[in-house]
Amino acid sequence: MNNSFWTVVGFTVANKVKGKAFLITTLIIALVICIGANLPYLIDKFSGESEPTKIGYLDNGSNGGTDADIIAMLQSYLAGQKEPELEIVAIADAGSADANESALKQAIIDEKIEGYMEFAKSDSSSFPAVTFKSEELMDMSTTQSLSAALQSVKMETVLKDSNMTAEQKKLLFEPVEIDSVQISTIEGAGSIGQGKSKSEQAMDMGLVYVILTLLFMAIMITGQLIASEITAEKSSRVMEVLITSVSPLKGMFGKIFGMFLVGLAQIIIFVAVMVGSLLLPHNADMMSELNINLADIDPLLVIYAVIFYLAGYFLYATMFAAVGSIVSRTEDLGQALMPITMLSFAGYYICLFGGIANPNAMFVKVTSYIPFFSPYVMLVRLGLEDPPLWQVWASILILLVTIGIVGWFAAKIYRVGVLMYGKRPSLKELRKAMRAYKV
Structure with missing residues (x-):
């Protein structure tokens, strides 16, 4: 040229x-x-998403102690995480159902919590039914984190009376590691x-x-x-x-x-x-x-x-x-x-x-x-x-x-x-x- x-x-x-x-x-x-x-x-700097999401609960010891045990186990589970996504915050009992509801909602308004849990007796399980209430529509991230934490607590509750050792429980909860390796079925003819x-x-x-x-x-x-x-x-x-x-x-x-x-x-x-x-x-x-x-x-x-x-x-x-x-x-x-x-x-x-x-x-x-x-x-x-x-x-x-x-x-x-x-x-x-x- x-x-x-x-x-x-x-x-x-x-x-x-x-x-x-x-x-x-x-x-x-x-x-x-x-x-x-x-x-x-x-986003991390301006929204504060690096901090754990604060979840409230009603600190009411008159419910028999089951809820208190679950809260204690839940807090222990979150404390064992390197970077916990959730933080459990106690809201004092106001004396009546309506007053408690108002207190929990006021805690959201005052930005002390971003949502709260309610426990109710389950018809199909000894583990109580849990309801999470939040102002956000379809707060999937918090719900999934809370569900995973409660699932671990439920498993711990079921295994509490199984006479398993701490080492056995650790092995049970340890995730299965799968190593993925790409192969070629045509020997010597692959391009990559x-x-x-x-x-x-x-x-x-x-x-x-x-x-x-x-x-x-x-x-x-x-x-x-x-x-x-x-x-x-x-x-x-x-x-x-x-x-x-x-x-x-x-x-x-x-x-x-x-x-x-x-x-x-x-x-x-x-x-x-x-x-x-x-x-x-x-x-x-x-x-x-x-x-x-x-x-x-x-x-x-x-x-x-x-x-x-x-x-x-x-x-x-x-x-x-x-x-x-x-x-x-x-x-x-x-x-x-x-x-x-x-x-x-x-x-x-x-x-x-x-x-x-x-x-x-x-x-x-x-x-x-x-x-x-x-x-x-x-x-x-x-x-x-x-x-x-x-x-x-x-x-x-x-x-x-x-x-x-x-x-x-x-x-x-x-x-x-x-x-x-x-x-x-x-x-x-x-x-x-x-x-x-x-x-």
């Missing part, structure tokens, strides 16, 4: 990067990413490898989610920019000068590559902001709790992710450029781009609602060979299972051949479309004009 290609690339990059819209959009998205990465910490631990599988899945989202964003945002840029240049008649000095292939791919560099610069900024935010000291504990270790990411999966990302981007970018070249008015662009947009949506949603849940499904395997979907779907298969090497490279080969064919047609459409003004040309007019030009 001679200097004309790089001239187009440089013009496209400079024209877009110098624009206020690009700078403002990049800054806003980077700010949103920074806030999102630090959102758990911000086997024997991955649960942590490595989690990091692979996280990488797949990130690449899928980045590819979808690149196609939807950068692709739209390519089409709108071409349409805007066409409507201003700049294209008449450009097309006479640069071949259609160089002009179209120079613009596509230029937009790719712009999008890549944005992605680098966003990733740097995300990683920088996650490495802040207040996020270190969260990273440790979630067992996030970037060293567990499979480097081979990263290589495949880059291949499918680049291939998917250039496939859709050439189609966006071709469609943008045949539209004369920017207000008609959205409707013209709808079929390509729906193709990208389809590939993304196949992964979200099918591929991630069941990567071995026949529908997922078939779509991993369809070039408009394979950048999404095959990447999911690589991250969640271990497809044979020949399947992966067959998908890549089909995708590259399709890019070549689509690129050739797109260049011809681009050469013809950018010189057609007024109404959108019909398929017959477009086909006739394409025959007159050689790429």
Whole structure:
């Protein structure tokens, strides 16, 4: 390629990067990413969710002692937790049922408690029925924590008279550890490898989610920019000068590559902001709790992710450029781009609602060979299972051949479309004009 290609690339990059819209959009998205990465910490700071939820109960010893025993065991259970989610608060007996109800509600108003428990005799069990009352609608988090604590207390109550030793009770309550290891049933033919631990599988899945989202964003945002840029240049008649000095292939791919560099610069900024935010000291504990270790990411999966990302981007970018070249008015662009947009949506949603849940499904395997979907779907298969090497490279080969064919047609459409003004040309007019030009 001679200097004309790089001239187009440089013009496209400079024209877009110098624009206020690009700078403002990049800054806003980077700010949103920074806030999102630090959102758990911000919520923790401003809402006080790190403190245990205070649950009240009526301190009434006249109920026979069963409730008092349960409260004592519940407090002992919570005291044994490293970071208890609940705190039991006693509310003094006011002397009557109505007065007690008012006292408990007043404690919520005074923010001494966030809800309270009531005990009643159960018809089917010696353990009392428990009712939790709170102002919040469907307070599922507190209810689940309270249910888990009471379940442990109930188990302890049942086992109290069983003559079991403390060591036996400890073994009974100890959770069963299950270590998940990914394997391949095809010896020596896998594409990614086997024997991955649960942590490595989690990091692979996280990488797949990130690449899928980045590819979808690149196609939807950068692709739209390519089409709108071409349409805007066409409507201003700049294209008449450009097309006479640069071949259609160089002009179209120079613009596509230029937009790719712009999008890549944005992605680098966003990733740097995300990683920088996650490495802040207040996020270190969260990273440790979630067992996030970037060293567990499979480097081979990263290589495949880059291949499918680049291939998917250039496939859709050439189609966006071709469609943008045949539209004369920017207000008609959205409707013209709808079929390509729906193709990208389809590939993304196949992964979200099918591929991630069941990567071995026949529908997922078939779509991993369809070039408009394979950048999404095959990447999911690589991250969640271990497809044979020949399947992966067959998908890549089909995708590259399709890019070549689509690129050739797109260049011809681009050469013809950018010189057609007024109404959108019909398929017959477009086909006739394409025959007159050689790429």
